Amino acid sequence: MTLFDPRTTALVMIDLQEANMTHDHLPHGSRGVLDKSLRLIAAAREAGSLLVHVRSSFLPNERDSLQPILIEKQRPANPVREPRWDELVPEVAPQPNEPVLVKRSWNAFHGSDLDVQLRRHGIETIVLIGMSTNWGVEGTARAAYENYYNIVFAEDAMSAATAEGHRHSVETILPLLGRVRSVDEVERAFGESAA
Known part of the structure; x- marks a missing residue:
């Protein structure tokens, strides 16, 4: 049994953007995540699956971000960001028919048209990758x-x-939300489905 049908599957990439390349992530490292993501991007495109690019971005004063009451830590009024922090890394270069969505919380569905895009493309399964596992990926997965x-x-x-x-x-x-697999297994599933 195949892992998914590429005709009804979307590769949803969370925050493969400049800000996440400037500091390291664990256990796979920012560059390692990007390299493995590029393999899946190529496999998904070859299989004819939908690719959805999701990036985080805010107004300069971040008034459009979630502002919960935080006792231990308050956000600065005008945070200083690196130039191009919210741009997708050039290596992932979205193609013309690949939606690019902006999220302003951990959950890429909140306040975006992600659900509309997926449903209009007939998507039943999403493959999730990106940064950070326990924030953007998990928030979107829930x-x-x-x-x-x-x-x-x-x-x-x-x-x-x-x-x-x-x-x-x-x-x-x-594991309570879906199936956890390796890049090798997912890449193989795209290849098998495309054959």
């Missing part, structure tokens, strides 16, 4: 589960600020 999507996680094409955060998500939360 919403995908609640919206009745089948989910596949490519474990080594995602990483977190700490190895413990990644491991907790991968071992405790993500």
Whole structure:
């Protein structure tokens, strides 16, 4: 039995953007996640699957981001960001028919048209990759589960600020939401489905 049907599968890439390349992630490292993501991007395109690029971005004063009451830590009024921090890394270069969505929270469904895009393309399964495992990927996965999507996680094409955060998500939360697989397994599934 194949892992998914590429005609009804989308590769959803979370925050493969400049900000995440300027600091390391664990356990796979930012460059390692990007390299493995590029393999899946190529495989998904070859198989004819939908690719959806998701990036985080805010107004300069970040008034459009979630502003929960945080006792221990308050956000600065005008945070200083690196130039181009919110741009997708050039290597992932979206093609004309690949949606690019902006998210302003951990959950890529919240406040975006991700669900509309997926449904209009007839998507039933999403393959999730990106940064960070226990924030953007897990936040999006929880919403995908609640919206009745089948989910596949490519474990080594995602990483977190700490190895413990990644491991907790991968071992405790993500298996309750979908199927956790390696990049090799997901890439092979795209290839088998495309054949």
